[in-house]
Amino acid sequence: MAGRPLVVLVGAPGAGKTTVAAALSRRLGVPFRDTDRDIEKAAGRDIPDIFTNDGEAAFRALETQALRTALAEHDGILSLGGGAILAEENRRALSGHAVIHLAVSMNQGVRRTGMAANRPLLVGINPRATFKTLLTARVPLYQEVSVFEVNTDLLAVDQVVDAIAAWLEEQNT
Ligand SMILES: Nc1ncnc2c1ncn2[C@@H]1O[C@H](COP(=O)(O)OP(=O)(O)O)[C@@H](O)[C@H]1O
Ligand SMILES: O=C(O)C1=C[C@@H](OP(=O)(O)O)[C@@H](O)[C@H](O)C1
Ligand SMILES: [Mg+2]
Numbered sequence: 039m040a041g042r043p044l045v046v047l048v049g050a051p052g053a054g055k056t057t058v059a060a061a062l063s064r065r066l067g068v069p070f071r072d073t074d075r076d077i078e079k080a081a082g083r084d085i086p087d088i089f090t091n092d093g094e095a096a097f098r099a100l101e102t103q104a105l106r107t108a109l110a111e112h113d114g115i116l117s118l119g120g121g122a123i124l125a126e127e128n129r130r131a132l133s134g135h136a137v138i139h140l141a142v143s144m145n146q147g148v149r150r151t152g153m154a155a156n157r158p159l160l161v162g163i164n165p166r167a168t169f170k171t172l173l174t175a176r177v178p179l180y181q182e183v184s185v186f187e188v189n190t191d192l193l194a195v196d197q198v199v200d201a202i203a204a205w206l207e208e209q210n211t
Pocket of ligand 3: 055056057074117118119
């Protein structure tokens with residue numbers, strides 16, 4: 039099952055990584071994988087449960103392991119959790135891969151994640167301030183690991199897929 043992801047999607051929560059990765063994999067007819075799902079499957083629990091009962095550090099350790107495994111064996115489209123780029127070890131592991139940054143503004147990010155309470159880091163009294171702090175800390179890291187960026191704010195999911203498919207085509211010509 040050894041492989042190499044065709045594309046790895048990074049970006050803040052609500053950028054659309056999971057949704058776009060699934061849509062892109064359908065478009066290209068290649069497998070889809072999401073490290074958050076891998077973690078939930080392996081643990082037999084969902085992410086809020088892992089955060090609440092084991093803490094963020096435990097989640098990050100599972101995430102590093104899930105990333106390492108997926109990079110080694112997945113040969114389709116891979117989406118990561120928004121915080122996967124925080125560990126230097128993970129950024130190093132992503133080096134040389136076709137990493138695409140799905141960018142999202144605070145307004146859109148809060149709007150898209152506000153509906154679901156399944157992102158433990160964004161649950162709180164001021165999601166806008168939390169999201170802004172998160173972007174300030176992470177955007178430089180998303181940019182550091184990526185080789186291409188799509189600003190998703192004004193695009194529908196299919197249009198984000200179009201942009202990535204066009205980029206891939208360019209790489210192959
Ligand atoms: N380009 C987009 N335009 C509008 N809504 C979007 C877009 N991309 C994703 N969404 C919606 O935003 C929410 C979060 O998407 P998701 O794929 O879970 O993001 P991520 O994995 O980056 O956190 C979902 O409800 C999804 O349908
Ligand atoms: O930004 C983060 O630190 C996180 C983002 C989530 O994934 P999405 O970016 O897919 O929402 C998930 O990995 C976890 O809740 C932590
Ligand atoms: Mg996701």
